[in-house]
Structures are given as C-alpha cells and as structure tokens.
Amino acid sequence: LVNSGEITSSVSQIDISLDTSNYKFFRLYFNGINMSADGNMEGRGSFTSTGTYSGAANYAINTVKKYPTGFDTNTYGGQSQSIWFLSHNVGGATHESWNAIIDIQPVAADADAMPIITMQTAYRDSGGAYVANFGNGMWQVPGDTMNGFRLFPSSGTLDGGKYWLWGMK
Secondary structure (H helix, E strand, O other), rough: OEEEEEOOOEEEEEEOOOOOOOEEEEEEEEEEEOOOOOEEEEEEEEOHHHOOOOOOOEEEEEEEEEEEOEOOOEEEEEEEEOOEEEEEEOOOOHHHOEEEEEEEEEOOOOOOOOOOOEEEEEEOOOOOOOOEEEEEEEEOOOOOEEEEEEEEEOOOOOEEEEEEEEEOO
C-alpha cells in the first residue's frame, strides 16, 4: 500500500502521486465516490514531458458501457482527447456512488511505447440503472513517464468516498 485517502468534504479533484522510482506498476481502487451532481467521471495524468496534469489533446481512451440488459452502442472517448473518459452519466445522489479499479503502467518500456491505464468501473447512473464501464487508455506521447493520476467529475464536486493506491516493484 503506497497511499490511501478519504474524501470527507467537497473537493474538485483527487490528485495521486505515482512514485515511479520505486514502483513499476500501480493498482488504484476507488470505492463509494459520490458526486454532487450528475456527470461523467474523468481522469488526467501528470507526465514528465509536461511537468503537470496535462489538458493537452494527447489522451486516447476506449470505453465500453454495459447495462444488465446489454451494451450501450455509443462511442465514449477516442483518440486525441483532453481527458481520459472513465464513466458516462454517473448519478449525483448518495446511493449512486462510483467504484473503480484502475491499473497503471506509468513508464514506457522503450522510446516507442506509451504509458497506459486499464479500468473497470461499477456505478448507478442518474436514471437508476446499474452500469459497468471498462476499457483502456494511453498517453499518446511515446517514451514519456506518468507520475500522477487526477480523478475529477465533469460537473460538480466529489463529496465522499475512499481510494487506495498499491505499487508493484
């Protein structure tokens, strides 16, 4: 266990540092993340090439949305995005909390490789349906290193929940 935290008051985002000098891979758990308003759950990375959490259109994300009755056929994410699109239409009520497991490979294996994430999420959407999202994303800058992960809602604030970051050597 490298880091953990609890949201006890309204925050606009959660920033989590990744110690890439001591760990090669990370697993990030989010549990019971509540939003103040209906919206999308989004993420960004902090990279050595930018020195900060980047809003540049260098994110690629492939997200699939699954209901108990079948798959949503809309496209979520894509290439050259300014965010990682993690979940669509998360509900803002207390019982509509967001949960996720995100695996992070922060260091490119060589000059042609890119940092990547894979994710699984589960939540109740604003219409009351139980939903799962899963997919993968990358930072479209070969050879870069990701040294932080930011979670934030597309609208409103994060009002509760917990997270745990595990590092693997």
